[in-house]
Amino acid sequence: MRSELCNRCGSCVGLSGDRIRFGDREGKYLPEIREELSDAEYDRIWNACTGGRFDFPAMRKQIFGDTPGFHTYMGPYQELYIGHALDPGLREAGASGGILSAILIYLLEKGRIDGAVVTRMSRRKPWLTEPVIATSRxxxxxxxxxxYIITSVNEILGSIAAFEGRLAYVGLPGQVQSVRKLQQAGDRSVKNIKYIFGPFYGNTLHFSSVRSFLRSHGEKDHTRIRKLYFRYGEWPGNMRVEMDSGRIIELKKFHANYLIPFHIVRNSLYCTDFTNEFTDISGGDAWAPVYEERGKGFSLIIARSVAGRDLLKEMEKEGRIDLSPVTEQECIEMHSHGYDFKKRGAFIRTRFRKLLGKDIPDFGYELKGFPFSRIMMELVISTLFLVLGTGAARWMVERFSPEFIGRLFERSRTRWKRSTYRIKRNELG
Ligand SMILES: Cc1cc2nc3c(=O)[nH]c(=O)nc-3n(C[C@H](O)[C@H](O)[C@H](O)COP(=O)(O)OP(=O)(O)OC[C@H]3O[C@@H](n4cnc5c(N)ncnc54)[C@H](O)[C@@H]3O)c2cc1C
Structure with missing residues (x-):
């Protein structure tokens, strides 16, 4: 909890019967023990925790066995697609192609699930997130x-256990991994979960990012937020804040990315799972000029389990989604910067941590042997994260217009993407 490795998945809170709770959700958002638990209860929670330990190869073997496809960056898969929901409203409502929501709605309508675990913006505090069991479209x-701010889906494990019926579950990689560990242990809290889906995962931000965004626009009180969106409107969408006063503040998603180095949650830097490798189906944005220029919303979809693949094919046949197969190489090129960040950067950053004598996560595998230039590049990136994460740097950036900083950030990102484009052909070690 204090090691910077906590990914806030929420399992400890959800399994503790309210004796562990998240502290200041607008601050560090860390679990706090309010009342001691028995040794057996701690063991159960410790087993579900994925911040410190999760054995990728062993879990992969156990869940998926042999699959037709596997890539160290993307994990196991049956098939790879670019796609989107065919219902235009659904497609527009989603972050990219609306695929994940379309799948949940399809399963619900067909009576294959009775509810879906999703994350919405809180009704009581619309600037924070909350997990819910959704039982309607x-x-x-x-x-x-x-x-893009911290979510802790597994804090509702208690409600999941008490739910009468079958569930689909959507979560980020750390959250999904925790559910997998609980399933492996035969834990009663996850017995209702029949399907697991999830988005790709670059990083999450502290709530300070929202506060800072508001301050840059001259708004001092975040409790005046009426609605907060991170991907509003046509893909890739805008960060949009609607205030009680009626004021609307909007910034292109790519420009709002400038908040990342100032407010990134440190665990994101050590997480090596970019594509949500333990889901039945995972989805990310189809980042490629050919799709980005067309707008509307396209997802890159990885069908990992046989059940996931069959479900997608069935939905395609019934005219619910559009799917076009893509090659592994196209997928790698589309997210080369993401893989570079997670499958190279995270391992190098972890080694830096080890050199400093800090706790490091054990994922049961390690990638190494990167070129010296890449290690040097990481030194620069890590120093930037350290410097830009300070109060002084955050204060400084708020003196500039977010549009200006956003444009600067987008240009740097494009350069980074170009420089990592050929990542697959480079020596991985
Ligand atoms: C924090 C975060 C980082 C991401 N980083 C990348 C990236 O670097 N590259 C990339 O290509 N894609 C990334 N994605 C995924 C991308 O933004 C889309 O979610 C993905 O393309 C699926 O789109 P969709 O339209 O099918 O999903 P939708 O139909 O919009 O459904 C999304 C589902 O995910 C759930 N969800 C949303 N946010 C969270 C959250 N924070 N925690 C738990 N559940 C959540 C929703 O409740 C919903 O059920 C990220 C997503 C998140 C949440």
């Missing part, structure tokens, strides 16, 4: 779109 859509 409307409720699933309320949870659509990506939330």
């Amino acid at each position: 409307e409720a699933i859509l309320e949870g659509a779109q990506s939330k």
